[in-house]
Amino acid sequence: MGDRERNKKRLLELLRAAGTGNARCADCGAADPDWASYTLGIFICLNCSGVHRNFPDISKVKSLKLDFWDDSIVEFMIHNGNLRVKAKYEARVPAFYYIPQADDCLVLKEQWIRAKYERQEFMVDGKTLSPPGNREGFLWKRGRDKAQFLRRRFVFLAREGLLKYYTKEEGKAPKAVINIKDLNATFQTEKIGNPHGLQITYRTEGHIRNLFVYHESGKEIVDWFNALRAARLQYLKMAFPELPESEQREPFKKRWFALDPQERRLLYYKNPLDAYEQGEVFLGSNEQGYEVCEGLPKGIRGNRWKAGLTIITPERRFVFTCPSEKEQREWLESFRDVLSRPLTPLNLFTASTESGHSSR
Numbered sequence: 001m002g003d004r005e006r007n008k009k010r011l012l013e014l015l016r017a018a019g020t021g022n023a024r025c026a027d028c029g030a031a032d033p034d035w036a037s038y039t040l041g042i043f044i045c046l047n048c049s050g051v052h053r054n055f056p057d058i059s060k061v062k063s064l065k066l067d068f069w070d071d072s073i074v075e076f077m078i079h080n081g082n083l084r085v086k087a088k089y090e091a092r093v094p095a096f097y098y099i100p101q102a103d104d105c106l107v108l109k110e111q112w113i114r115a116k117y118e119r120q121e122f123m124v125d126g127k128t129l130s131p132p133g134n135r136e137g138f139l140w141k142r143g144r145d146k147a148q149f150l151r152r153r154f155v156f157l158a159r160e161g162l163l164k165y166y167t168k169e170e171g172k173a174p175k176a177v178i179n180i181k182d183l184n185a186t187f188q189t190e191k192i193g194n195p196h197g198l199q200i201t202y203r204t205e206g207h208i209r210n211l212f213v214y215h216e217s218g219k220e221i222v223d224w225f226n227a228l229r230a231a232r233l234q235y236l237k238m239a240f241p242e243l244p245e246s247e248q249r250e251p252f253k254k255r256w257f258a259l260d261p262q263e264r265r266l267l268y269y270k271n272p273l274d275a276y277e278q279g280e281v282f283l284g285s286n287e288q289g290y291e292v293c294e295g296l297p298k299g300i301r302g303n304r305w306k307a308g309l310t311i312i313t314p315e316r317r318f319v320f321t322c323p324s325e326k327e328q329r330e331w332l333e334s335f336r337d338v339l340s341r342p343l344t345p346l347n348l349f350t351a352s353t354e355s356g357h358s359s360r
Helices: 004-016 046-052 071-079 082-089 106-118 218-239 325-340 345-353
Strands: 035-037 042-044 061-063 135-142 149-157 162-166 176-179 183-187 198-204 207-214 256-260 265-269 279-282 291-294 307-312 317-322
Touching: 004 071, 035 046, 042 046, 042 082, 046 106, 106 218, 135 218, 149 207, 149 218, 176 198, 183 218, 183 256, 198 218, 256 325, 291 325, 307 325, 317 325
Parallel strands: none
Antiparallel strands: 035 042, 035 061, 135 149, 135 207, 149 162, 162 176, 183 198, 198 207, 256 265, 265 279, 291 307, 307 317
């Protein structure tokens, strides 16, 4: 048996050790993880530890500060650590597969964790992974004019790059046919009111339309999400082998905003569950001249909301106000996180075709 305080100190030193990757959660990247899987040898955050508890035959967790640690378990943690274990379980993650971040929804984190450790999908000696390909199945879709969700058949043809959905189970004519080049998908669980809620956005006849869907199975909805990402990445590789609006001076308007960090888009709506968005702002990177600043530009005053922020793009400025300083800080943190990341292949199409489309 080991000395409680001595082992606690060893663990905290290991957490901060350079070159280990232990200072961030092994699964979502959250800073300062205070839990660990002592059977896998990784340091994880509280939220991810909750997922690990669901498969105790593979992963058992302890608190770094509250639980007792035996000498042998501490030694196991020392000989493993986040970077070593990630090299094993994340050896071949496909480019299209979305790796969740700390602020992503639970279903993305849960399926990422299960795919790594339970299904072992990304290990070198695991089964050969093939692109997701075609999919067909039923999803619950929110009615356009009513609040209830209706069971609808969805068919995705990967080679053709088409997503179809049908209002009748055996119907031959689809209600909509969506080309992958016009499509984007992002999880919006709070907005939709379901822990598996997925928002599919696409362009049609010069407008942007939203479909709000979910599935009872977390794995099923995440598989749909990644299948769409895989096809979109393939389209971008073929279509884009390489990679101004004037200032608007009008009163502030109250709008509902949704940030899609995956495709670096800030979408806005008149009402939270509108089928069509009113506009969007593409968020490039700091290296391209994009930045976000706290406060309002000189000479501009908000209405009732005084907590402002300004997004600066190479073409123009976008000025916003928030209902509270707390929300202002949260938006600033989210924007800065997106702007600090370099563009990925999945951003190329958006970056090449979109400039900011928003109003203050």
